[in-house]
Amino acid sequence: MNLFEKIINNEEKISLIGLGYVGMPIAVAFANKGIDVIGFDINKTKIEQYKEGIDPTKEVGNETIGKTSVEFTSDESKLSEAKFHIVSVPTPINTDKTPNLAPVEGATKTIGKHLTKGSIVVYESTVYPGVTEDICIPILEKESGLKCGVDFKVGYSPERINPGDKVHTLENIVKIVSGIDEESLETIAKVYEIVIDAGVHRAKSIKVAEAAKVVENSQRDINIAFMNELAIVFDKMGIDTNEVVEAMNTKWNSLGFYPGLVGGHCIGVDPYYFIYEAEKLGYHSQIILSGRKINDGMGAFVADAIIKELVLSGKKVKEANVVIMGITFKENTPDIRNSKVIDIITRLEEYGIKPAVVDPQADPAETKKEYGIELVNMDQITDADCAVLAVAHPEFINMTAEQFNKLFENTEDNQKIVVDVKSKLNKKALLAEGYQYWSL
Incomplete structure (x- = not known):
């Protein structure tokens, strides 16, 4: 009986190492199929939350976490009980982008x-x-005293989970799989097919699978960088970028990208992994690195636009009350890692502005620890000079006119500014209400 058969017969276990936005949903998915799963993470607080039925990632929800059969643990010795190990830990970049x-x-x-x-x-x-x-x-061989290819096998299967996306979920995204040899490739493919309804793609080698991951995100990064560059130029031309994009998208082969802040733990990071390895081999990236520079500069560009709007409205910049709506790296997730909203805040602080930050989905304690920012409640704000929609959480874009107007309750009518980074608000209605409006 091979390893795959032993797993589906509950004679062997699967372990997940790293139970964040990617690892935890995978662990739960296997458990939902009746597989014995050990979920390991070094963060004891996170493990306790899972055991108590709390899902801080909001990826599967408290109810599902409360019912799952995953054995959550921070005891690394439990890993010896598993034969199929999946590693899903973060791969960030250093301050020098390496x-x-x-x-x-x-x-x-x-x-x-x-x-x-x-x-x-x-x-x-x-x-x-x-x-x-x-x-x-080499690390596995050194620590275990075993020989890869003889005593154990290794594979690579890049994660493709999109945090906060309830449509493109783990089960319906094609999974790339690879192995050190044909035998391991087939076993890995069959194990993942237990939970991946969309099927798997068998890559020709581990390096191909590794490259596919960094390239698919680099491709998206470049396309967004192009739109961001257009937004910068169109702003100088006095043209609404979104009206241009809307017109462009009427053509069948338009790619449908929009300008925006590019952060998070994938698109804002993965291109640097590709750039790093290319430079080690003597090739200096041109397109990918240029795209990264544009996207990394968008926070400062938005902040400068805010300052310009404040000046045009006759505000004293240092005394302006700016409200930042959203701190997570994207909508519908509490994930604040590598959020580019921070770049807006940092730039505003250079002008002496201490913005109020509101985010109903972000964890206040985590935000304070990571960025030193105290989140405030929306109902505490009544004297905004400028409201900045930085993240398109439903709580923001579904606000009624009355709720939105309350932010500016104590502000003169001709001095209310809205900066719509995500271009999700009703521009026509806001202009009709007398707001000063700018969008990316």
Whole structure:
């Protein structure tokens, strides 16, 4: 009986190492199919929340977490009970934009200490081509004393979960899988097919799978950078970018991208992994790096637009009450990692403005710890000079006119400014109400 058969017969277990926005939904998905799953994370607070039926990621919800059969633990010795290990830990970048592989290396050392013969280790964390085979395998061999290809196998299957997206979920996104050899590839493919309804794509090698991940996000990053560059130029021309995009999208081959802030733990990070490896090989990226520079500068561009609108309305900039609506890196998620809204706030602070930040989905304690920002409640604000829609949470874009007007209750009618970064508000209605309106 092979490993796949033992897993579906509950004779062997699967372990998930790293229970964040990606790892936890995968663990729950396997458990929902009757598989025995060990969910491991070094964050004891997070483990306790899961055990209590609390889903801080909001990816599967409290009810599902409360009912799941996943064995949540921070005890690494439990990993020795599993034969199929999935690594889903963050892969951030350092301050100099180089890859930070410490979480992956740390997780690999932990697994290596508890690795047993006949096991398979699959990495989902985003890395540049070569990391799995050149960095992770040697660590596993050193820590376990076992030989890869003989005593255990390794594969790579890049995560494609889109946080906050309830349409493109784990089950209906095609999964790329790869293995160190044909046998491991087939086992890994069959295991993932347990939960992936959309099917799997068998990559020709681990390096191909690793490259596919960084390239698919780099492609999206470049397309958004193009739209952001257009937005910068159209702003100088006095043309509404969204009206241009709306007209352009009437053509069948338009790609449908829009300008915006590009942060988070994938699109805002993955291109730097590709750039790093390319430069190691003597090639200096031109298109990808240029796109990153444009997107990394959009927070400052938006902040400067806010300052311009304040000046045009006759406000004293340092005394202006600016309200930032949203701190997460995108809508419908509490994830604040690598949020580019911070760049807007930092730039405003350079002008002496201390903006009020509102976000009903972000965790106040986490926001305070990560950015030193105290979140405020929307109903506390009545004297805004400028409201900035930075994140299109439903709580913001579904506000009634009365709720929105309350933000400016104590502000003179001819001095109310709205900066619509996401271009989700009703421009015509706001102008009719006497608001000064700007959008990206």
